[in-house]
Amino acid sequence: MxxxxxxxxxxxxxxxxxxxxxxxxxxxxxxxxDDPRIWPNITAEALGWDVELIARIGWTTRxxxxxxxxxxxVWAAIPRAGAVVLAVGGMDTLxxxxxxxxxxxxxxxxxxSLRRVVRTAYGWAQPxxxxxxxxxxxxxxxxxxxxxxxxxxxxxxxxDLPVIGTLPSVHDSEQYRSxxxxxxxxxxAISQWADEKSVPLVDLGEAVRENIxxxxxxxxxxxxxxxxxxxxxxxxxxxxxxxxxxxxxxxDGIR
Numbered sequence: 551m552x553x554x555x556x557x558x559x560x561x562x563x564x565x566x567x568x569x570x571x572x573x574x575x576x577x578x579x580x581x582x583x584d585d586p587r588i589w590p591n592i593t594a595e596a597l598g599w600d601v602e603l604i605a606r607i608g609w610t611t612r613x614x615x616x617x618x619x620x621x622x623x624v625w626a627a628i629p630r631a632g633a634v635v636l637a638v639g640g641m642d643t644l645x646x647x648x649x650x651x652x653x654x655x656x657x658x659x660x661x662x663s664l665r666r667v668v669r670t671a672y673g674w675a676q677p678x679x680x681x682x683x684x685x686x687x688x689x690x691x692x693x694x695x696x697x698x699x700x701x702x703x704x705x706x707x708x709x710d711l712p713v714i715g716t717l718p719s720v721h722d723s724e725q726y727r728s729x730x731x732x733x734x735x736x737x738x739a740i741s742q743w744a745d746e747k748s749v750p751l752v753d754l755g756e757a758v759r760e761n762i763x764x765x766x767x768x769x770x771x772x773x774x775x776x777x778x779x780x781x782x783x784x785x786x787x788x789x790x791x792x793x794x795x796x797x798x799x800x801x802d803g804i805r
Contacts, residue, residue: 562598562599562600563597563599563600563630563631563632563633563794563797564599564600564601564602564627564630564631564632565590565593565594565597565599565600565601565602565631565632565633565635565790566601566602566604566624566627566628566631566633566634566635567590567601567602567603567604567605567634567635567637568604568605568614568617568618568624568634568635568636568637568638568700569590569603569604569605569609569614569635569636569637569638570605570606570607570608570609570610570613570637570638570640570641571605571606571607571608571609571772571773572637572640572719572754572772572773572774573588573589573590573603573605573637574588574590574603574605575607575768575773575774576588576768576773576774576775576776576779577766577767577768577773577774577775577776578768579768580607583603587776587779588779589779589780589782589783589786590603590635592779592780592783593783593786593787593790596783596787597632597787597790597791597797598797599632599797600630602623602624602626602627602631604617604621604623604624604627605637608641608653608654609638609641610638610639610641610642610687610688610693610696611636611638611639611642611688611692611693611696611697611700612688612692612696613638614636614638614696614697614700615696615699615700618700618703628704628707628708628711629708631708631711632712632790632794632797633711633712633713633714633790633793633794634704634711634712634713634714635714635716635752635786636697636700636701636713636714636715636716637716637754638716639693639697639715639716639717639718639736639740640716640718640719640721640754641687642686642687642688642690642692642693642718642732642736643686643687643718643730643732643733643736644686644687644721644726644730644732645680645681645682645683645684645685645686645726645729645730645731645732646685646686646687647675647676647680647682647684647685648672648675648676650687650688652672653672656668656669656672676725676726677724677725677726677727680725680726680727680729681727681729683729683731683732684731684732686732686736690732690735690736690738690739690740691739693736693739693740694739694740694742694743697715697740697743698743698747700713701713701747701749712750712790712793712794713749714749714750714751714752714786714789714790714793715740715743715744715749715750715751715752716751716752716753716754717736717737717740717741717751717752717753717754717755717756718733718736718737718740718754718755719754719755719758719762719772719774720733720755720758720759720762721762721771721772722762722763722767722771723770723771723772724771725770725771725772728771733755737755750789750792750793751789752782752785752786752789753785754782756785757778757781757782757784757785758774758778758781758782760777761774761775761777761778761781762774762778764777766778
């Protein structure tokens with residue numbers, strides 16, 4: 551289910567998801583936010599809630615914070631939210647031997663011929679440098695700082711609003727030479743933060759590991775197949791119901 555039309559009151563809570571492309575990519579690429587097969591919509595449907603999905607490819611925890619401060623859809627969703635899911639952090643953990651600022655600024659290069667040359671060079675260098683495993687897009691401490699800033703801001707506006715975090719997914723991507731040394735330290739840092747702040751966590755890696763290493767996943771080795779989305783939804787439904795005991799039971803067939 552998608553969110554209600556602007557200005558139309560909805561009696562149902564909204565699941566506010568701030569995520570990256572793992573929230574809306576399937577085995578063949580990106581999908582519309584209202585596609586019923588992606589995990590935010592499976593979760594909301596099972597709970598009997600609406601959903602507001604705020605996500606873009608490549609988003610880190612820093613981008614999630616920028617969405618909190620800059621996207622009016624987030625501002626509109628917070629008052630009616632039943633829970634907020636911070637489904638970011640995986641991109642933070644990927645090898646980024648070339649400056650993240652370079653990757654993010656390539657789109658602004660002019661003329662177009664220069665932009666194509668730079669993108670080609672970046673695409674050549676990234677997989678060849680990834681085995682270094684360092685640096686990652688965002689250090690674990692910085693990721694946690696952004697997560698806590700988001701959580702604290704939400705608590706200031708809505709002390710009653712549950713916030714659910716996620717542990718990074720796993721990947722088998724040739725673009726990164728299947729290197730993911732940043733996941734373990736990020737998992738430790740996020741878990742410690744979640745324990746200190748009583749934030750429920752969904753381990754995306756645990757949920758999708760079998761799927762991502764199967765033939766059913768996206769060939770890019772990063773995005774999941776439909777079974778991965780279903781398993782993440784299973785875990786997310788459980789987390790939301792633990793945080794919100796008044797949430798409706800999961801629908802038949804979800805678990």
